[in-house]
Amino acid sequence: MKTSITSVLLLAPLALAVSTFPNYPTRNGKECSVSVENSGVTIGLEPVEDVTQQMKYFGAKLAKKGFIPVLVVIENRMDSNSVIFDKSKVTLGPAESTIPAAKTGSGEGKAMAVGFFPFFGGFAAAQEISDASHIQTNLVMKELQSTTISAGASVQGFLYIPATTKHGRQKISVRIPVAKAGTGEVINFDLVF
Amino acid sequence: MSNIFPFRSTLIALLVLNCLDSVTLSQETLPKSPLPLKAALLLTPEFCTSRIAHGGQDNPKIGIEVGKVACTEFDPTLKEDFAALTTISDPKDAGDAQLILIPRFVDVAATTGLTAFSNNQLTLFLEWTVKSSSGQTIWLGTVQGSATHKAGTLFSYKKNFSLLVNETVKDVAFQSAQEISSAPELRKYTP
Numbered sequence: 001m002k003t004s005i006t007s008v009l010l011l012a013p014l015a016l017a018v019s020t021f022p023n024y025p026t027r028n029g030k031e032c033s034v035s036v037e038n039s040g041v042t043i044g045l046e047p048v049e050d051v052t053q054q055m056k057y058f059g060a061k062l063a064k065k066g067f068i069p070v071l072v073v074i075e076n077r078m079d080s081n082s083v084i085f086d087k088s089k090v091t092l093g094p095a096e097s098t099i100p101a102a103k104t105g106s107g108e109g110k111a112m113a114v115g116f117f118p119f120f121g122g123f124a125a126a127q128e129i130s131d132a133s134h135i136q137t138n139l140v141m142k143e144l145q146s147t148t149i150s151a152g153a154s155v156q157g158f159l160y161i162p163a164t165t166k167h168g169r170q171k172i173s174v175r176i177p178v179a180k181a182g183t184g185e186v187i188n189f190d191l192v193f
Numbered sequence: 194m195s196n197i198f199p200f201r202s203t204l205i206a207l208l209v210l211n212c213l214d215s216v217t218l219s220q221e222t223l224p225k226s227p228l229p230l231k232a233a234l235l236l237t238p239e240f241c242t243s244r245i246a247h248g249g250q251d252n253p254k255i256g257i258e259v260g261k262v263a264c265t266e267f268d269p270t271l272k273e274d275f276a277a278l279t280t281i282s283d284p285k286d287a288g289d290a291q292l293i294l295i296p297r298f299v300d301v302a303a304t305t306g307l308t309a310f311s312n313n314q315l316t317l318f319l320e321w322t323v324k325s326s327s328g329q330t331i332w333l334g335t336v337q338g339s340a341t342h343k344a345g346t347l348f349s350y351k352k353n354f355s356l357l358v359n360e361t362v363k364d365v366a367f368q369s370a371q372e373i374s375s376a377p378e379l380r381k382y383t384p
Contacts, residue, residue, distance in 0.1 A: 082378045084333045133304045136247065137316070140302040145335035146320055150377050181378050182331050 021138045024048070024057050026156060029073040034193045040078040043176055043189045046071040047161075058142070059135045067160040068169075070193070072144050074178065075154040082181040085155070087146045092161060095171035095192045148181060228379055232275045233290035236264050237282055245298040245317065259298055259317060262362040267296065270366040274374040291384040292331065294373070295322040299335065306344040313354070314341045315361045321369060323379065332378045338365030 029035050032044025048054060048069045054062050062069055076083050144157025163169050176189045241264035246256025271294070272278045279290065287293050300318040316339040323332040340360035345353035373379060 082332075084330060086333060137302040137304050137314075140247070140300055140316070140318075143300075145299075145318060146333050148332050148334055148376065148378055179330065182325065182329050182382075184329055 021057055021059055024071060024142070024158070027071075027073060029075045029154070032071065032073055034191050035073075036189045036191055038189060039187050040076070040081075041083055041178055041187060041189075042073075042075040042077065043178075043191065044071075044073040044075075045174065045191050045193050046073070047193050048158075058139060059132075060139075062160065063163075066162055066164060068163045068172075069142075069158045070161050070174075071156060072159055072176070073154065073156040074149055074176075076149040076151055078151050080151050081183075082148050082150045083178040083187075084148050084181050085144075085146060085176070085178050087144065087159075089177050090159065091175045093173050095173045149178075227273060227275055228374065228382075229276050230291045230379075230382065230384070231277045231289060232271075232279075232292040232294055233287040234268060234271060234278055234280045234294045234296075235282075235284060235287075236267065236280055236296075240264070240296060243298055245301045247301050247303075257301060257315075257358055259358065259362055262359050263296065263298075263319075263365070266363055266366040267369070270363075270370050271373065274370050287326065289326075291326055292379070292382070293324045293326070295324065296320070296369075297322070308344065311344055312341045313344050313357055315339060315357050317361050317365050319365050319369065321373065323373070323376075325382075325384065331382055332373075332376050334372055334376065336365060336368045336372050338362065338368045340364055 027044070027046065029037075029042035029044035032046040034046075035042060035044035037043075048057065048071065049063060051061050051063065054060065054069065058069060074083075074085055139158075139160065142158045144155065144159055147155055149155055159174075161172060161174070163172060171192050174191050174193070176191070177186045178189070179186045239260075241260045243260035243263075244256035244258050268278070268280045275292075279288070281287060284293060297320045298317060299320045302316045302318075304312075304314040306312050316337055318335055318337050320335050321333070322330060325331050338361055340357055340363075342353050342357040342360065344350065
């Protein structure tokens with residue numbers, strides 16, 4: 001009897017409670033707390049700083065780990081041009097500094113001015129925020145990836161921006177360059193939140 | 194002696210259940226017409242030996258070995274997308290190709306099970322840069338492919354993980370073919 005009970009307990013598939021996190025509500029670029037429009041493209045930023053919201057959508061207190069999840073909405077309202085969003089060309093810095101001009105080419109941000117750094121944080125953020133694989137996976141799945149946005153289309157997703165919030169955080173400047181597909185012409189969007 | 198039985202029956206059950214392993218994929222073949230373009234697929238030696246680890250993108254020597262499988266899967270899968278596709282290992286060999294396809298693994302996410310019976314899930318993120326023969330970027334896209342597989346026992350974990358990686362890279366190739374062939378920027382591209 002003891003044997004069979006032990007076997008059943010050992011063999012029963014364990015119903016692992018894998019948490020699922022809801023998607024953050026979608027919104028237009030102009031509905032975000034910060035937005036900029038230029039040449040038919042609108043970019044909106046919506047930082048999610050409330051701890052309750054962070055727990056609900058990400059399962060972790062991201063601010064305590066030194067990150068602010070920021071919803072980025074990019075809308076292309078141009079008549080015919082597609083635009084390219086390349087995550088590796090996003091740069092960050094304190095709001096009072098001057099953001100250096102975006103350059104072209106992958107990883108060029110390494111040569112940025114003091115105080116600014118390219119946004120490579122997304123790669124490591126999920127790992128630093130949590131060791132739990134389902135939380136990491138959720139963070140990565142919600143992250144905004146490099147993409148092409150056709151005329152009339154939009155994309156949205158999160159960037160996990162490094163920020164210290166211990167004594168009230170400083171304002172952060174984000175430069176998001178988008179390039180017109182096939183021309184290389186770059187439009188820069190400077191947003192402060 | 195009685196202590197042996199639970200272990201033995203557990204071991205037998207583990208082996209039986211392990212035989213029922215199956216890789217789960219959700220691939221549906223969509224009808225598509227090839228793009229009327231000559232393309233070159235750039236698979237550099239670095240890419241073909243690349244590994245990927247979450248947060249370890251700066252170090253190509255750590256992580257899951259994905260480049261090797263990608264370099265056997267991408268060419269046959271993407272060939273159907275174009276009128277002609279050649280694989281090159283150096284951009285200088287592009288010849289008369291009208292488009293150059295450049296892949297790069299950018300991230301990975303994994304959910305691991307706690308027991309031999311639970312599923313491991315792997316998701317790979319691959320970034321495609323499609324350039325014209327003059328070097329302009331025509332299209333940039335990030336494709337994700339995923340697969341799930343039983344974690345396996347101490348004896349089968351390694352083999353199962355290898356199968357999981359293979360199937361995930363195959364799904365990346367499949368999803369890439371779908372994304373590239375349906376991209377409006379490439380559909381309307383005229384060199």
